[in-house]
Structures are given as C-alpha cells and as structure tokens.
Amino acid sequence: MAIVDSTERRSSKPRKKGLATFETALCETKFGKFNYILIFLSGVILANVLLETLGISFVLPVAQCDLKLTTQKKGILHSIGFAGIITSSHLWGFLADTKGRRKVILPTLVSGFIASFLSSFSNEFWSMVIFRYINGFFVSGGSATIYAYLGEFHTAKTRSRAIMGASVIFGMGAMVLPLLAMAILNYEWSFHIDLLGIDYKPWRLLIVVLGLPGLLSALCLYQLPESPKFVLSIGKEEESLNILKNIFAINTGKDKDEFSIITIAPDLESTIQRQNIPNLKSNPLTFVCKSMWNQTVPLFSKEFVRKTILACTIQFSIFFTSNGMYMWFPFILNTMMEYSKNHPGQSVKMCDVVHEKLLKLPIGETLEDDSELTCSGKLEIDTFLHSLTLEVMYSVGFAIIGFIINTIGKLPILFFIMTGCGLCGIASIYVTTPIIAVYLYIVLLVCGLAIAVVNAATVDLYPTHLRAMAICISLMFGRLGSAVGANVVGSILDYSCEGTFYVSGLTLILGGFLGFLIPKPPENMELRSRESSLVSMTGNSPP
Numbered sequence: 001m002a003i004v005d006s007t008e009r010r011s012s013k014p015r016k017k018g019l020a021t022f023e024t025a026l027c028e029t030k031f032g033k034f035n036y037i038l039i040f041l042s043g044v045i046l047a048n049v050l051l052e053t054l055g056i057s058f059v060l061p062v063a064q065c066d067l068k069l070t071t072q073k074k075g076i077l078h079s080i081g082f083a084g085i086i087t088s089s090h091l092w093g094f095l096a097d098t099k100g101r102r103k104v105i106l107p108t109l110v111s112g113f114i115a116s117f118l119s120s121f122s123n124e125f126w127s128m129v130i131f132r133y134i135n136g137f138f139v140s141g142g143s144a145t146i147y148a149y150l151g152e153f154h155t156a157k158t159r160s161r162a163i164m165g166a167s168v169i170f171g172m173g174a175m176v177l178p179l180l181a182m183a184i185l186n187y188e189w190s191f192h193i194d195l196l197g198i199d200y201k202p203w204r205l206l207i208v209v210l211g212l213p214g215l216l217s218a219l220c221l222y223q224l225p226e227s228p229k230f231v232l233s234i235g236k237e238e239e240s241l242n243i244l245k246n247i248f249a250i251n252t253g254k255d256k257d258e259f260s261i262i263t264i265a266p267d268l269e270s271t272i273q274r275q276n277i278p279n280l281k282s283n284p285l286t287f288v289c290k291s292m293w294n295q296t297v298p299l300f301s302k303e304f305v306r307k308t309i310l311a312c313t314i315q316f317s318i319f320f321t322s323n324g325m326y327m328w329f330p331f332i333l334n335t336m337m338e339y340s341k342n343h344p345g346q347s348v349k350m351c352d353v354v355h356e357k358l359l360k361l362p363i364g365e366t367l368e369d370d371s372e373l374t375c376s377g378k379l380e381i382d383t384f385l386h387s388l389t390l391e392v393m394y395s396v397g398f399a400i401i402g403f404i405i406n407t408i409g410k411l412p413i414l415f416f417i418m419t420g421c422g423l424c425g426i427a428s429i430y431v432t433t434p435i436i437a438v439y440l441y442i443v444l445l446v447c448g449l450a451i452a453v454v455n456a457a458t459v460d461l462y463p464t465h466l467r468a469m470a471i472c473i474s475l476m477f478g479r480l481g482s483a484v485g486a487n488v489v490g491s492i493l494d495y496s497c498e499g500t501f502y503v504s505g506l507t508l509i510l511g512g513f514l515g516f517l518i519p520k521p522p523e524n525m526e527l528r529s530r531e532s533s534l535v536s537m538t539g540n541s542p543p
Contacts, residue, residue, distance in 0.1 A: 032251030043169020075490025084136025093472025101149035108141025109218035116211030152229035164402030171395030178387035315478030317511030322448030324485015351497035418512030421447035425505035
C-alpha cells in the first residue's frame with residue numbers, strides 16, 4: 001500500500017483508498033455542519049473565559065462597600081483570577097497532551113462554574129479572593145486547550161480560519177458582558193441571607209450569570225468526540241478513523257461506511273515521544289513531575305526554543321494591555337462619563353479627570369470605615385454602551401482577520417494590530433476631547449485581536465504531542481502579563497495615569513516588531529509523521 005497524496009483528484013464515483021495520512025483522511029471528511037458546530041462551541045468556551053475573568057471589572061465598582069475594597073484590593077481581585085490561570089496552565093497543558101483535550105476541557109468548565117457560583121456568596125474580601133483564584137485555576141483548562149482541540153479537527157488549509165471563526169463567536173459572546181451588566185447591575189434590590197450574613201444584590205447575581213456559558217458549554221461538549229489527531233497520536237488508529245467517519249457522515253449526510261479511507265498511517269513520532277513517559281504505578285507524584293518535565297523540555301530544545309520564547313513574550317505584551325488595562329476600563333470610562341455629564345462641552349485630558357477622581361481620597365488610605373467609601377450601586381449607561389462598542393470592534397475585527405489571514409499572512413496582521421493600538425493608547429493621554437480620548441482608549445484595548453493571531457501561528461509551529469503544552473505555556477505568560485498589568489495600573493494609577501498608557505503602548509509596539517522574528521511554519525506538519533510511518537512499514541527511507 002502507498003501513502004495517498006492529499007491532492008489526488010477524486011473520481012466521479014468515490015473509491016476506497018488504502019493507507020492515508022491523517023491530513024488526507026481529514027480532508028475527506030469535508031467541511032460542514034460538524035465544523036460549524038465545533039467552531040461555535042469553541043467560540044462560546046473562549047467567551048466564557050473572558051466573562052469569568054474580566055466580568056469582575058463591572059462588579060468591583062458597585063461591590064466596593066460590601067467587600068470594603070480599596071484601590072489596592074481591587075487590583076488584587078482584578079488579577080487573582082489570572083493568578084489561578086497562571087499556576088494551572090502548565091498542568092492543563094501536560095494533561096491535554098497526555099490524557100486528551102476533551103478530558104481536560106469538560107471537567108474544568110464544570111468546576112469553574114461551581115467556583116464562580118460559590119464566589120457570589122462571599123461575605124468579605126479574602127473569601128472572594130480564594131473563590132476567584134479557584135475559578136481562574138479551572139478556567140485555564142479550557143482557555144488554551146480549546147485552540148489545540150479545534151485546530152486538530154481542521155486541515156492546514158482551514159485551521160487558521162476556523163480559529164478566527166471561533167474568535168468571531170468569542171467577540172460576539174463578549175458583547176454579552178456589558179449587556180448583561182447593564183441589564184442586571186442597575187437595579188436596586190437585595191435580600192438578606194442570615195446564615196451567611198450577606199445581602200444578596202445584583203452584582204452577586206451577575207457573577208453567577210456570567211459563569212453559566214461554561215456550564216452550558218460543558219453539556220454540549222459532552223456530545224462531541226475527542227480530537228482524532230490526539231487519538232491517533234496515542235496509537236489508536238482505528239478509533240481515530242471511526243471519529244473521522246462520524247464527522248464525514250454529519251458533514252455529508254452519507255453513511256459513514258462510504259468514507260473512502262480504509263486505514264490511517266500511525267503517528268510514530270508522537271508514539272516514540274510518549275514512550276519516554278514514566279510509569280504511573282511506580283510513584284504518582286514522580287510520574288506527574290517527570291511527565292510534565294518531559295513534556296516541557298522539548299519546547300525549549302534547539303528546534304523550538306526560539307518559537308517558544310517569542311510566543312511567550314508576545315503574548316505577555318498583548319495580555320499586559322488587553323486584559324491588564326481592561327480591568328480598569330469600566331472605572332476610567334465611568335469616571336469620564338460622570339465628568340462629561342457634569343461638565344458638558346468642556347475640554348479636558350483623560351488623566352486629569354482620573355487624577356481628580358482618585359485624589360479625593362488620601363493616597364494609601366485603607367478605607368476601613370464604610371462611611372469613607374463612595375458607594376454607588378450603579379454605573380453610567382454610557383459606560384455600558386462604550387464597553388459594547390469595544391466588543392463590537394472585537395467581533396468585526398475577528399471577522400475581517402478571518403477573511404484576510406490566509407492572503408496577507410499572520411505576521412503582518414500581528415504587526416499592524418499591535419503597533420496601531422499602541423500608538424492610539426499613547427495618543428489618548430494627549431487628546432483634550434473626552435469622547436475622542438475614550439475611543440482611542442478603546443482602540444488600545446482592541447490589541448486583544450492579536451491573541452488569536454498568535455495562537456493560530458503557535459498551532460502551526462508545533463507537532464501534535466507538544467501543541468497543547470506550547471499554547472498553554474504561551475498563554476500562561478500572557479495571563480502573567482494580565483496580572484502584572486492589572487497590578488501595575490492599580491499601583492501607579494494614583495501617581496501617574498499617563499505612565500500606565502506609556503508603558504502599555506510601548507510594550508505593544510515592541511511586541512509588534514518581535515512578531516517578525518517568528519519563523520515560518522513547515523509547509524506540512526504531518527510530513528515527518530508520514531515519513532516515519534513509511535520507514536517503519538517499508539523499511540526504506542522516503543525519497
């Protein structure tokens with residue numbers, strides 16, 4: 001039997017083919033209903049990550065009296081979810097590459113919702129910190145693994161567009177955040193829970209509602225199969241073929257027995273790599289530690305170290321601004337809207353308004369007494385509307401990138417997004433028209449579009465047995481950027497509002513230039529696996 005070329009033309013009457021590479025077999029499943037369902041679900045899972053981690057930005061301005069929050073405590077709550085993501089990313093990447101993508105995503109979605117639900121009953125600052133950390137710990141499982149899961153159901157030709165398609169759904173899902181916040185937060189109702197000693201208010205309900213997409217996604221994912229590429233990589237060729245047959249049946253409406261591929265060539269490269277995993281029966285702790293080490297070290301080998309460092313650095317720079325600065329977006333935006341409402345038509349710089357708002361309180365004030373807090377159970381309507389504008393820009397941006405990414409290329413798009421957004425962020429501190437300053441700030445935050453571009457590039461750069469770990473580690477550094485960004489802004493906002501925008505803008509511009517150092521991916525990531533299979537089965541080296 002010979003390897004079937006993926007470019008082979010099919011005759012008018014489908015005929016059975018012999019041994020085929022995974023890529024060829026995947027092409028035969030066609031692109032249809034199953035792919036659209038998977039893309040939609042992946043987008044919802046990505047949106048769930050945003051709702052869980054960034055939704056707290058709308059909660060804190062109206063919960064500060066209930067939880068006795070200072071600016072510094074808000075910074076901690078802004079970043080604690082990302083701390084959970086950072087500390088667990090390595091673990092989830094290891095488990096996804098060794099146990100399965102679906103086996104990681106499914107339970108972590110459910111666990112994340114449970115932690116979110118419990119956090120809504122927090123009666124003081126530290127209990128909220130603990131539950132939000134646990135939530136971030138589990139949310140991490142889906143945030144990175146879903147890229148590998150989605151990518152492995154698509155060929156090299158459709159993979160980037162599928163990831164960008166999921167990002168469009170993510171952008172549309174993210175639009176729900178300000179809409180839900182506006183629908184739930186701006187109502188004055190509460191009921192007392194004696195057992196916990198809390199008043200259950202709209203902000204607590206919002207936390208629960210923002211976690212629901214994760215639970216619903218888990219129920220849907222339960223109906224979908226494991227990644228066929230992962231199943232193949234652990235030596236289960238027949239099971240992988242059955243998954244592809246079922247996808248073929250869903251996409252074409254034909255019987256799965258009409259699938260033209262008889263046998264899939266084994267992925268010997270991944271099989272050889274997995275032989276180095278220690279025996280679980282010897283010592284569970286040793287097994288986990290050695291396995292994680294064996295899974296991580298190749299990412300920093302001579303072949304991959306440059307790619308890994310670049311991906312991690314660029315993700316850090318993007319998340320530093322897109323999430324770190326977004327954490328304070330509702331507060332700064334609400335401050336600007338309040339000022340514009342009270343001083344219509346007046347020219348003023350954004351940072352002057354922020355300083356005026358913050359310096360009403362002594363720097364370093366602990367705010368132990370509730371009476372010292374400026375309590376507000378509502379946000380300005382314009383705050384929600386401008387936040388919605390940001391999410392619309394994300395959705396449209398992802399759609400545009402999805403159409404042009406294969407034509408223009410990932411790296412030019414990455415450079416344009418990061419440098420353009422960085423320059424707009426720096427310009428926002430000099431503009432004296434409030435509404436223009438707000439929109440420049442919004443464009444600064446649109447840099448998050450680049451996250452999906454980097455992830456699409458990362459999926460192409462690594463083989464199957466390293467892919468999920470590579471994405472998880474790069475996103476782990478990205479989440480570290482989120483935590484650092486949120487705390488940097490929280491620490492210096494009282495002293496230098498302008499400095500926060502300078503740092504964010506310049507960090508993005510630097511990351512944009514670094515993007516050009518990312519090497520081009522191999523034309524066919526399956527080539528080495530195919531050649532290894534040929535050598536094993538024929539005893540001859542491929543031509």
